[in-house]
Amino acid sequence: MQLFCLIRTIVLNNHHMNTKNVTKKANLHSFTAKILFIDFCRQIVIDRLLKSRPHNKKNSSKPNLTDEYHMKKNLTLALLFSMAFGSNAFAESYIYLTNSTTEPLSISTVQTGHNNITHGNEWEQLAHSVPPMSTVKFLRFNRDQGIKWGKKYWFTTTVQGQSSSVVLQQKLKGTMTFSNIKHSANYDNWKDDRDIYKQHISFDGQDATLAYKASYARASGDDFHYIIQPNLEQQVRDEANANSFNVLTYNIWGLLPGITAENTYDRFHSIAHMVVPGYDAIVFQEAHDLASSNYFRDHIKGEYPYLTEIPFELGRILNGGIFIASKWPIEVEDNIVYQACIREDCLASKGAVYAKINKFGKTYNLFGTHVRAYTTPEDIANRFEH
The missing domain is CATH 3.60.10.10 (Endonuclease/exonuclease/phosphatase)
Known part of the structure; x- marks a missing residue:
């Protein structure tokens, strides 16, 4: 346990050093909760492993303290490594936009709400335009590191066409160890499921559909997909003209x-x-x-x-x-x-x-x-x- 506490202190200090470059005041509450949870899980696993091991009848009353010590040390190191290097790499959500029009679209994202997170660190706009008939991953944001418990963070993206624009929205609320997220578009009601939502809009002089949905991407964060789709004109087949072929x-x-x-x-x-x-x-x-x-x-x-x-x-x-x-x-x-x-x-x-x-x-x-x-x-x- 002393070794575990020492390792925990080192990792906490290292986390503080890394995060203070991102925000002025380190946000350690989520990391501390993870440590406590790992400590709890570690002890349960060790107890079950020791109980499941066959005992030598001659020494059944004397537990092998050396084996228990090494088991605790190795399991602790494995859990800490997985938590420290695994979760941070995937605790993000990405936002995609599909441009099904024949003209390029420009995009611009602003973050409002609690102001402790910064562009380029906890969140980042990855693209500023979407070519015609293309899909672009244009935004990412972190779901745990730097996100404070109980605080709200809004991400608002304006998509500008030739003469029209739409607004894409996401909202984070920090929890003890992670964050909850909702999404919307054009200031519609917030959604927190994975259904497909559609809005009928006029975009650059055409009837169009703005559709969006959340999709499972990884255990620590959904991704969100938006599409601007002009409504296709109904084709009228020239039934009587043999020289016309659509x-x-x-x-x-x-x-x-x-x-x-x-x-x-x-x-x-x-x-x-x-x-x-x-x-x-x-x-x-x-x-x-x-x-x-x-x-x-x-x-x-x-x-x-x-x-x-x-x-x-x-x-x-x-x-x-x-x-x-x-x-x-x-x-x-x-x-x-x-x-x-x-x-x-x-x-x-x-x-x-x-x-x-x-x-x-x-x-x-x-x-x-x-x-x-x-x-x-x-x-x-x-x-x-x-």
Whole structure:
């Protein structure tokens, strides 16, 4: 116990030295609470380990004090190392903004409320603009170190477009060892769950949707995602004109749920009923999840009764994820699976599909593919092979 108290004192002093560079007055209450909790857990673990160890009948009345001492020392050091170097690295939340408009957006964040935290230390704006059709991680803030018990901290981000702006908000309240967080947008009611919230807005002269939600990211902090999405104009198909042919290409992110994609079924349902109508043909990519893609294909047949098959090659775990859906008859279809693949792409039957489509006697030859992504020299070379 003396060794533990000595180590605890050293770590407390070290923590004080580190934090005084961040704030003028060190905030040790959360760290002290962690130490007391670790001390309590350490003793419970040691007692259980000692009770579970077989005793020598000859010396059953004499506990092995040397073993107990080393056990306490090693467990204490392990717990302290985990607490001191593990928790601080992950006790943060990050804020993301997706710009689905065709113009760049500028962003500016201010922190108000209790004023003991500083930019560049406990919180930081990571980006000041979001390119068109892009997602940017623009803000981080700490969830424990420097956050005082009972104090409130507001983070307010103004997103500026060509002629419009929106406000993104988060609010921290310090607890004894951590902090609670709520989020909102445009001064709406504060939210503290992981539901999706939507606001219908006018942004840069267009009807749009501002959506946001919290997402589990790590044990010590959720991340928060905001998106500005212009409402898509309903396509009007020229039913009588054989020389008019509207095509949409759509990556529906239908990878295996729980591995890469999220909410696959809900997303497929929304796309099938809200985005799809009005085109002569659509080329879909990443319809890899078999159950969800079968549901999706069945539900778009009312609008697009003619569908190509999804490529699949024996020996691959996943199908190719790509198919063409057409309003008009498909007279000929074909597909290939790329043999050149690298890394995780070798699990899927990625390739290309072809459909010969007849619209009132006019033939349209439509191809769709989904090649290797990323920008390393190896990735680029693989795309050229495709």
